[in-house]
Amino acid sequence: MDDDYSLLDVFWTMLWFFVWILWLFLLFKVIGDIFRDHELSGWGKAGWLIFCIFLPYLGVLVYVIARGKGMGKRDIKQRQDNEAAFQDYIRKTAGTAPSGGSGAHELARLAELKDKGALTEEEFQRAKAKLLA
Known part of the structure; x- marks a missing residue:
């Protein structure tokens, strides 16, 4: 059995693994x-994508x-x-939409x-x- 890999090494490996996963979430x-x-032009989007793909750590950091x-x-x-679309869907489904509404409404x-007269x-x-x- 190899005793060269201590508990501290396991801790550091796990720490770097979780940092890598966090970076992946940030990249996505x-x-x-x-x-x-929608305000960014197509060329601007392409430029940021190239920057984030070819220099990933620096690109993501600069973008943020x-x-x-x-x-x-x-x-x-x-x-x-x-949320607005969801509320609108609920109103339409429940039949209480302000435009038409249900028969009971x-x-x-x-x-x-x-x-009221x-x-x-x-x-x-x-x-x-x-x-x-």
Whole structure:
């Protein structure tokens, strides 16, 4: 059995392995941000990609220093857009979309308008029959 590989060596190996994995995550995040940035021209995207591929550690570090603030803003905007799309999907699926809405929602709105006096009984009955048909 070889005793040249001590517990400290195992620790350092694990540490460098995890640092390498963290760097890979950062590299993929940077590449994703390069493609997500609509303000960056095609040549700019190609330049950053070449820089990050051929000088990976330096390229990623320079990108984070130069464009890190915008990277965070784009990430927040994408999350807000995703949340808005998700909420819109839920409204449409549940039938409570502000544009059309479900029959029950429309009927409740008609009853509210009738109670406020905006609709007469005849108008309410006609709209209700049209809605239920």
